[in-house]
Amino acid sequence: MTLEVAVASALFVGVVAYAVFGGADFGSGFFDLTAGGARRGAEVRTLVDHSIGPVWEANHVWLIYVLVMWWTGFPESFAAAMTTLILPLLLALLGIVLRGASFAFRKYSATMGQARLFGVVFAASSVITPFFLGTVAGGIASGRVPAEGHGDLWTSWLNPTSLFGGAIAVGTCAFLAGTFLTADAQRAGRRRLADRLRVRSIAVGVVTGVVVFAALVPLQRDAPTLSEGLEGRAAVLIVASALAGAATLVLLFRRRYVAARVTAFGAVAAVITGWGVAQYPWMLVDEVTIAEAAGAPATLQALLITTGLAVVLVLPALVYLFRLTQSQEWSRH
Numbered sequence: 001m002t003l004e005v006a007v008a009s010a011l012f013v014g015v016v017a018y019a020v021f022g023g024a025d026f027g028s029g030f031f032d033l034t035a036g037g038a039r040r041g042a043e044v045r046t047l048v049d050h051s052i053g054p055v056w057e058a059n060h061v062w063l064i065y066v067l068v069m070w071w072t073g074f075p076e077s078f079a080a081a082m083t084t085l086i087l088p089l090l091l092a093l094l095g096i097v098l099r100g101a102s103f104a105f106r107k108y109s110a111t112m113g114q115a116r117l118f119g120v121v122f123a124a125s126s127v128i129t130p131f132f133l134g135t136v137a138g139g140i141a142s143g144r145v146p147a148e149g150h151g152d153l154w155t156s157w158l159n160p161t162s163l164f165g166g167a168i169a170v171g172t173c174a175f176l177a178g179t180f181l182t183a184d185a186q187r188a189g190r191r192r193l194a195d196r197l198r199v200r201s202i203a204v205g206v207v208t209g210v211v212v213f214a215a216l217v218p219l220q221r222d223a224p225t226l227s228e229g230l231e232g233r234a235a236v237l238i239v240a241s242a243l244a245g246a247a248t249l250v251l252l253f254r255r256r257y258v259a260a261r262v263t264a265f266g267a268v269a270a271v272i273t274g275w276g277v278a279q280y281p282w283m284l285v286d287e288v289t290i291a292e293a294a295g296a297p298a299t300l301q302a303l304l305i306t307t308g309l310a311v312v313l314v315l316p317a318l319v320y321l322f323r324l325t326q327s328q329e330w331s332r333h
Helices: 003-033 042-052 061-073 075-084 086-106 112-141 160-187 191-222 224-231 235-253 257-279 297-313 315-325
Strands: 282-284
Touching: 003 042, 003 061, 003 112, 003 160, 003 191, 003 257, 003 297, 042 160, 042 191, 061 075, 061 297, 075 086, 075 112, 075 282, 086 112, 112 160, 112 257, 160 191, 160 235, 160 257, 191 224, 191 235, 191 257, 224 235, 224 257, 235 257, 297 315
Parallel strands: none
Antiparallel strands: none
């Protein structure tokens, strides 16, 4: 493996981690949004607050990691993407800021009206953020980001691949969150709530699966390079994702929630990895390869060393945090 491919692989590990952990975080907003009125939805919203409260900020570590790795290791491609896809990126950033602020402010609202307002902002921004991040991925994957940057500010992300990418991002986030929230409710002894979430999660999973496979048809014309990769070297991963997704639905139906979380994790990780494998060796599809986009060798070496240090120093703390929040003691607190 060459140095630039090693750095690109380390970067993409961060993309997968953010898609899975940040995705489950964002997806909780979908269930908050569809929970119902103040009285009917109170139980779901309380569970959302309790489940994501300790980890929602930690999940954004992966986004920071990806951005720093990208602009340091592959600066020209980063600049090209930023100048072309600035609009969806700004909207995603706005969603991240509003989501975090409203999630915190809702707990300290003086009136029910304020709580409802902050709740709507939290839930809506939890949906629009993954949508716009998905459109960014679609713009890059469909070859609409020119190497020199400053591509079309609208068609670069308002196109079939980007719109499907946004819809798939929202669906996979909601599916992940539903699976995790259902398990959290069951572990906390709230069986009726777990059953409610179980039904919704199955419905979201079915719809998302249909959208994923429906997207393969327009991709053949709109993003031929990506489509060729998905049908070729990444086909095994796409099939694995489909099998893991189907297994998750079966496990949810049979109330095997702990196992369902594992297969849901695998389904999302496999489909995101499949996108990366299908896009290889392009950094910006049809424009710049990973080797062409790479920065100075000394910079790439420093990034790999820094990544190794982060694995040793930061990753254990994150693992402990997630393990703590999945304990019986935390669930019943």
